[in-house]
Amino acid sequence: MNLLDIKSPADIKGMSIDELGKLCGDIRHALLEKLSRHGGHIGPNLGMVEMSVAMHYVFDLPTDKIVYDVSHQSYVHKMLTGRMEAFVNPDEYNKVTGFTNPKESPTDIFTIGHTSTGVSLAGGLVKARNLIGGKENIIAVVGDGSLSGGEAFEGLDYAATLNGNFIIVVNDNDMSIAENHGGLYRNLKELRDTDGESPCNFFKAMGLDYRYVAYGNDIRTLVEAFGSVKDIDHPIVLHIATQKGKGYAPAEADKERFHFGGPFDLASGAPMSINKAPDxxxxxxxxxxxxxxxxxxxxxxxxxxxxxxxxxxxxxxxxxxxxxxxxxxxxxxxxxxxxxxxxxxxxxxxxxxxxxxxxxxxxxxxxxxxxxxxxxxxxxxxxxxxxxxxxxxxxxxxxxxxxxxxxxxxxxxx
Amino acid sequence: MNLLDIKSPADIKGMSIDELGKLCGDIRHALLEKLSRHGGHIGPNLGMVEMSVAMHYVFDLPTDKIVYDVSHQSYVHKMLTGRMEAFVNPDEYNKVTGFTNPKESPTDIFTIGHTSTGVSLAGGLVKARNLIGGKENIIAVVGDGSLSGGEAFEGLDYAATLNGNFIIVVNDNDMSIAENHGGLYRNLKELRDTDGESPCNFFKAMGLDYRYVAYGNDIRTLVEAFGSVKDIDHPIVLHIATQKGKGYAPAEADKERFHFGGPFDLASGAPMSINKAPDxxxxxxxxxxxxxxxxxxxxxxxxxxxxxxxxxxxxxxxxxxxxxxxxxxxxxxxxxxxxxxxxxxxxxxxxxxxxxxxxxxxxxxxxxxxxxxxxxxxxxxxxxxxxxxxxxxxxxxxxxxxxxxxxxxxxxxx
The missing domain is CATH 3.40.50.970 (Thiamin diphosphate (ThDP)-binding fold, Pyr/PP domains)
Structure with a gap:
């Protein structure tokens, strides 16, 4: 299938796991083509390819709602929701912003640029859905540094008191923009090291149900994981380990430089222009x-x-x-x-x-x-x-x- | 000993545990006298009597430093640090503010009115002490609702990365201004119910050492607890269960109304004036x-x-x-x-x-x-x-x- 044939998530619903896997490869290739020429958030989106595809395969947008935080990790979501041209056609590269944007698509719920707000905002959607009597899945995708801000904590604290479906996906790539800091990140490591089994668990301590997914860049694993929580009747944290920069060796090796950047040489990863003037x-x-x-x-x-x-x-x-x-x-x-x-x-x-x-x-x-x-x-x-x-x-x-x-x-x- | 004879913490250093216990009774009595005539933060300070006395008995201010958050729970600290007149002499009632204030005493480190900032501020003291090469104890006293704000989380997250002495006292009275809400408070209850033994522990998940103290209104227990962490060489959370409004039946029974209020009838607890106009x-x-x-x-x-x-x-x-x-x-x-x-x-x-x-x-x-x-x-x-x-x-x-x-x-x- 040509990427441009994907006009909406409906176009991937009938795919086999193998086809989804191939799609992920094509998407990653297209992402690298665009980002190497145009710049943007490189590592975060390379790490989110499989997760984004799996979410759109399992959930039904725009009925189900995904809130990306920080939304610089939403490029693949954009590709799957009517905006593929902006990623494969160089003339259209500037047609999308770098963050989710309701003006671009009804599948973008909020514009989120500052981080750590997603669980709070999605919690509001959950609260409204409950009062209205809706049944849709509401998913908050956090991570890539967005757990360290205090609002994320406030959001999790309140989330534990909500009724009904609420899926909080923690994209744990072991990074912020630079390396992670703080006591919380030691616990995330402990959870990764114990396959989620450590009894000392930040998310459970916040009163939330919890599942761990070790292979967050494996499409089959992710489809199963999201399938297992779809329509769940209470808030749950899905802690998913991914690799920032996945599939592009220079970005896997230098995660900080490839978090966000301008055009680079695809073969070597070297930046296209280096400003030598002291900034x-x-x-x-x-x-x-x-x-x-x-x-x-x-x-x-x-x-x-x-x-x-x-x-x-x-x-x-x-x-x-x-x-x-x-x-x-x-x-x-x-x-x-x-x-x-x-x-x-x-x-x-x-x-x-x-x-x-x-x-x-x-x-x-x-x-x-x-x-x-x-x-x-x-x-x-x-x-x-x-x-x-x-x-x-x-x-x-x-x-x-x-x-x-x-x-x-x-x-x-x- | 007459309360007015206590001019500084040095005046309680030689006391026996029994004398400290009697002192706590006298302080509580004086507090109630003032607050019933003058108003203020009633419940929070009644719950902090024994803890404040024990801290001043064990630690050496102003060399050691205590940061109160929220500092409306610092009245007894003020009584022990040269400001007793303002609590026992009605003519002097207005001589102190309701929060810690460096202009009143060198033992007040910061003015803290908004909540959840204490661990962050005290963490800065710890960082500066480490760079300067000091050895003093630095104590942050949080609680009474001050854990729910995101900054408290940010402060704990960073605290876990600090070296050297840092004692974070969590005054857990099971209340905010009104009842507590949020997933975190379920964990605090679980910790209280298991005498601190539950393996699911928010503070440990934040990367911090942890001890639980069940009897936070017992002076002997507290003197031992603070003694056991004095001069400790790393950050530790001392989770202390106290009773808001302790020792005054109306305040124990209606914790929300007695969080903060105007003058009240000491015998009945009834407010002195009730504004019947709709506000x-x-x-x-x-x-x-x-x-x-x-x-x-x-x-x-x-x-x-x-x-x-x-x-x-x-x-x-x-x-x-x-x-x-x-x-x-x-x-x-x-x-x-x-x-x-x-x-x-x-x-x-x-x-x-x-x-x-x-x-x-x-x-x-x-x-x-x-x-x-x-x-x-x-x-x-x-x-x-x-x-x-x-x-x-x-x-x-x-x-x-x-x-x-x-x-x-x-x-x-x-």
Missing amino acids: YGTLTAEYLLNMMKNDSTVVAITAGTPGVIGFTPERRLQAGEQFVDVGIAEQEAVALASGIAKGGGKPFFGVVSSFLQRAYDQLSQDMSINGTSAVIGIFYGTILGMNDVTHLGWFDIALVSNIPGIVYLAPTCM | YGTLTAEYLLNMMKNDSTVVAITAGTPGVIGFTPERRLQAGEQFVDVGIAEQEAVALASGIAKGGGKPFFGVVSSFLQRAYDQLSQDMSINGTSAVIGIFYGTILGMNDVTHLGWFDIALVSNIPGIVYLAPTCM
């Missing part, structure tokens, strides 16, 4: 590393985006204990900075403009009210920001300017 | 209940403060499935409202002005960008707000006004 991130990291040499209390903090502030794996090693990645958890980053300052340290928190708003209350309560001295470096602000509606760099000055005691400095020329 | 909360709840009768898709949501929006226990029963308390988790409340709206329901989220800022990113991403219709009712806004710096009702309009697509309506007269 804001590199300058920042070098400046901080220099300070750290003379002052052991300087701490650089990132919330899951070390690359943005120039902290390459090498520089992270160099900084040692003076570099902290709290995971995608901006509230923690700001509060931690305040605590470090109060304890006599000199914190620097570098953050993408759009993500600063995830820590409004911490800027107000933990920092402003407590008068702690921290430097917050804003990256990708204003019109130099990222280009999706979910990642605009326009709000930082407005939101910070109302909080007493915070001085916002911005360059007036470049 | 904003009552009007809101009655209006919503009326709507619910005719429309099964109307949902009233609170983030742990049902009383604020007029949903008394009776009205909660009346609303049934159409009332949701997500716990103190405003991010969840806004995202859930967005999901309910997307699923065809009609959500109302009622929130104290000061707490709306805990959901800035959700207002922006989950609601504004997704164009979902929800009504958010703001309570205690502007100069009618609460009177502590941590709970000012001045910021809601400023922060909301920069988010596209949200209409803010405010009365121009009363």
